[in-house]
Amino acid sequence: MKADSTAPADPACAEALPSAARGGPVSHAVSRIARLHRIAAGRLLKGLGLYPGQELLMMHLWDGGAVRQSELIKAVDLDPSTVTKMLQRLDQAGHVSRRPDPDDRRAVLVEATEDSCGLHASVRSAWSSLEEHTLAGLDPAERAELARLLAKVEANLCQETDGCPGAG
Template sequence: MDFEQADAINQAIRLLSLRHRARASALLAPLGLHPGQEALLLELARTGPMIKAQLSEALGCEPPSVTLMTRKLEASGHIRFRAVPSDKRASVVELTDSGKALATQVKQLWCALAEETIAGLAPDTVASLPDTLNTMTANVDSRRRAK
């Protein structure tokens, strides 16, 4: 691949990432959420209660980031912690009723953001987009290379 093509690809990915995050941030702000917190809420809504280490793995972020997000979401009443009887060091994170309602709002917001993002793309392109993006993510996943 020559530099011009590589630059065009890398710039497009960089700009999409920046602008998508900014748009997501603008949409999440009225709900009292910051980028990343919605992913945690959606993961708990999808899978049910889990310990922070599992959340960290599922979200692809570092444990301190999950700790910060869970503290903020607990303070706002959207999640709660429950002790794990078999492991005194671990606690299970679960959605409260407020968190479940918020996750429903986030799902609606996420649908709207996706529709904005894919506007003008052909249906077959849209259908293949998740696989394409997941492959690209795996190609640059530093956790995969570190193992």
């Protein structure tokens, strides 16, 4: 008494597909993949004391040494308030240090702590693992094609959305 009168005229192929998937299959896939990808990242990062999202910030900090917070915001392309709160937590966790910029008294210089540098290799390893997990079963040509198509999609979504750094 679950699927007797609920299936009007569609064959069996439609009963498992939510209308979201029919009306926008790629959008639907993006939503689901985003969540699964984030969960997978979270599992890998959990042992490192990081939450998903923080690793991107840290990677930028490990890349560039001490940077202005505004530079960091542009680099990760997030809302300033998001970065502020993430940095507050990363600061409290001992992963980053923040000090006022002597050259500009409203700016803040952010730097990865010495302690956090020990995480660098682990995070890179976790990301490699995540990448491999994500792309398992895809041959190099498929991976390249996926990367190419995702780049186009990203460019599309950047369009009309102000504040896209690499949307040239």
